[in-house]
Amino acid sequence: MRFATKAIHIGSEPDPATGAVSVPIYQTSTYAQEGLGKHKGYEYARTQNPTRFALERCLAALEGGTAAFAFASGMAAINALVEAFLHAGDHVIVSENVYGGTFRLFERIWRKYGVDFSYVDTRDVARVEQALRPETRMIFLETPTNPLMILADIRAISELARPRGIRVVVDNTFMSPYFQRPLELGADVVVHSTTKYLNGHSDSVGGALVVRDAEDAERIKFVQNAAGAIISPLDAWLVLRGIKTLPLRMRQHDENGRAVARFLAEHPRVERVYYPGLPSHPQYELARRQMSGFGGMVAFDVGSLEKARTVLESVRLCALAESLGGVETLISHPATMTHASVPPEERQRLGITEGLIRISVGCEDVEDIIADLDQALARI
Numbered sequence: 001m002r003f004a005t006k007a008i009h010i011g012s013e014p015d016p017a018t019g020a021v022s023v024p025i026y027q028t029s030t031y032a033q034e035g036l037g038k039h040k041g042y043e044y045a046r047t048q049n050p051t052r053f054a055l056e057r058c059l060a061a062l063e064g065g066t067a068a069f070a071f072a073s074g075m076a077a078i079n080a081l082v083e084a085f086l087h088a089g090d091h092v093i094v095s096e097n098v099y100g101g102t103f104r105l106f107e108r109i110w111r112k113y114g115v116d117f118s119y120v121d122t123r124d125v126a127r128v129e130q131a132l133r134p135e136t137r138m139i140f141l142e143t144p145t146n147p148l149m150i151l152a153d154i155r156a157i158s159e160l161a162r163p164r165g166i167r168v169v170v171d172n173t174f175m176s177p178y179f180q181r182p183l184e185l186g187a188d189v190v191v192h193s194t195t196k197y198l199n200g201h202s203d204s205v206g207g208a209l210v211v212r213d214a215e216d217a218e219r220i221k222f223v224q225n226a227a228g229a230i231i232s233p234l235d236a237w238l239v240l241r242g243i244k245t246l247p248l249r250m251r252q253h254d255e256n257g258r259a260v261a262r263f264l265a266e267h268p269r270v271e272r273v274y275y276p277g278l279p280s281h282p283q284y285e286l287a288r289r290q291m292s293g294f295g296g297m298v299a300f301d302v303g304s305l306e307k308a309r310t311v312l313e314s315v316r317l318c319a320l321a322e323s324l325g326g327v328e329t330l331i332s333h334p335a336t337m338t339h340a341s342v343p344p345e346e347r348q349r350l351g352i353t354e355g356l357i358r359i360s361v362g363c364e365d366v367e368d369i370i371a372d373l374d375q376a377l378a379r380i
């Protein structure tokens with residue numbers, strides 16, 4: 001079975017009780033048992049829910065994993081990862097410029113339990129190798145990163161980690177399994193914020209972990225039930241429904257993303273464009289090798305806070321909002337929105353300037369998106 005067929009059918013087999021082609025939303029907390037210890041495999045809904053299981057089966061198939069686990073948010077999924085695999089004294093290498101919530105979780109919560117994190121420029125495999133310590137247990141990659149679209153070579157870093165028994169985790173939220181499948185490149189665990197492209201309609205918050213190894217699956221399953229940060233049945237259903245059109249949407253995000261990036265790259269008021277699908281992107285070759293499309297995330301620099309404000313306050317179609325991955329185009333200002341908690345000097349060092357604008361290019365007619373950006377840029 002190929003990707004789009006799996007997206008539509010795995011987990012969504014007709015309901016055995018009624019033949020319903022859409023998986024029912026099993027909005028229940030518990031299940032009646034026939035006798036003591038006699039039940040249909042369902043006892044309590046934190047542990048088992050058929051709607052959640054349907055989503056989990058679909059996600060495992062799309063990423064090529066043995067199992068998937070769905071959580072209440074992307075952050076709950078990342079938190080479960082730490083709970084499942086790390087102990088006090090362990091060390092983790094993390095892509096610098098990782099999602100702000102991930103940085104906050106690691107630094108403000110897990111550091112106080114004795115887990116140590118190093119933030120490394122994972123563009124450079126040599127730097128990852130230099131950062132290794134005897135107690136390194138995990139390498140946490142985000143590729144491409146937000147908002148500068150910096151890539152890490154998943155295969156090369158997995159080859160470094162595997163013989164040392166270090167797990168490689170990839171946050172695949174930006175590409176989705178349609179464009180990038182980290183497990184096939186050697187990673188051990190994939191993280192998703194299903195809130196973004198997987199759901200795709202900006203109407204649900206959720207997260208997931210997908211694993212290669214059956215023992216890892218058991219550990220995550222234990223944590224999912226023990227800590228209990230499960231996705232709700234309604235949200236599981238919304239994500240499952242979103243996934244059915246994931247290939248269609250991703251193709252459109254990609255086509256529109258490329259067109260918007262080209263438009264911006266040629267615009268005289270734009271100083272710099274960050275998009276892995278532009279041949280001028282320093283990691284264009286890696287992007288072509290590791291991903292099968294470039295997606296809809298584009299960042300560009302107009303040079304100053306005042307100019308960025310003019311653009312952000314002049315757009316009419318693009319909504320000024322955090323988040324990404326929905327069918328509607330969203331535009332944001334990383335320095336004051338998603339990355340406001342990063343200290344200014346650190347932002348400067350990473351390249352998140354005050355003139356930087358990020359767009360999550362949606363699935364509208366691209367001429368309309370470009371016309372909106374054009375009229376907003378004209379006001380600078």
Ligand SMILES: *Cc1c(COP(=O)(O)O)cnc(C)c1O
Nearest residue numbers: 073074075099171173193195206
């Ligand atoms: C949004 C996001 C998260 C966190 O997910 P939530 O669903 O908001 O908890 C993690 N990683 C990346 C790359 C994200 O974009």
